[in-house]
Amino acid sequence: xxxxxxxxxxxxxxxxxxxxxxxxxxxxxxxxxxxxxxxxxxxxxxxxxxxxxxxxxxxxxxxxxxxxxxxxxxxxxxxxxxxxxxxxxxxxxxxxxxxxxxxxxxxxxxxxxxxxxxxxxxxxxxxxxxxxxxxxxxxxxxxxxxxxxxxxxxxxxxxxxxxxxxxxxxxxxxxxxxxxxxxxxxxxxxxxxxxxxxxxxxxxxxxxx
Numbered sequence: 738x739x740x741x742x743x744x745x746x747x748x749x750x751x752x753x754x755x756x757x758x759x760x761x762x763x764x765x766x767x768x769x770x771x772x773x774x775x776x777x778x779x780x781x782x783x784x785x786x787x788x789x790x791x792x793x794x795x796x797x798x799x800x801x802x803x804x805x806x807x808x809x810x811x812x813x814x815x816x817x818x819x820x821x822x823x824x825x826x827x828x829x830x831x832x833x834x835x836x837x838x839x840x841x842x843x844x845x846x847x848x849x850x851x852x853x854x855x856x857x858x859x860x861x862x863x864x865x866x867x868x869x870x871x872x873x874x875x876x877x878x879x880x881x882x883x884x885x886x887x888x889x890x891x892x893x894x895x896x897x898x899x900x901x902x903x904x905x906x907x908x909x910x911x912x913x914x915x916x917x918x919x920x921x922x923x924x925x926x927x928x929x930x931x932x933x934x935x936x937x938x939x940x941x942x943x944x945x946x
Contacts, residue, residue: 783853792890
């Protein structure tokens with residue numbers, strides 16, 4: 738059993754990491770602002786589903802592949818960057834009319850959910866981060882390392898859901914303003930496209946260390 742003080746420290750650290758600017762929380766921010774609070778929460782759930790997969794991978798030792806295999810790392814980051822470019826292309830093509838005629842329910846919450854899942858699981862830096870971060874709070878003297886990592890992963894996911902959910906809710910107020918301003922909608926789409934391209938380039942240039 739992991740002591741309460743260790744879990745508390747881990748939770749606070751996870752909150753701080755969730756607040757630090759990064760691809761996932763920027764993704765939540767832009768999607769929430771464009772489509773509203775509810776879709777932003779759905780994107781958050783998708784991202785956190787990806788975290789479940791990363792947690793399971795670390796617990797089972799699969800994530801070690803991305804630390805030792807340059808090929809696996811390269812393939813996964815290319816897939817992730819390609820998906821970001823796809824999102825950027827859609828954002829650049831969208832305009833004010835697209836947002837007005839395709840609110841969240843028509844866009845499809847399932848589609849937004851899977852956007853979040855793919856965005857998260859195709860980022861090899863997250864796999865390596867989990868591999869390096871979670872074991873630091875595990876202790877063989879407390880029992881199964883895999884079990885402890887699963888517990889830590891759940892705590893990390895809870896903290897991430899809290900932080901990203903707050904970001905989605907706050908961005909939703911911005912979304913209400915965007916719906917009343919066609920010009921602002923177009924600008925936001927262009928900004929989202931630029932952000933996605935920037936994240937894709939950052940991912941392509943990422944190293945395993």
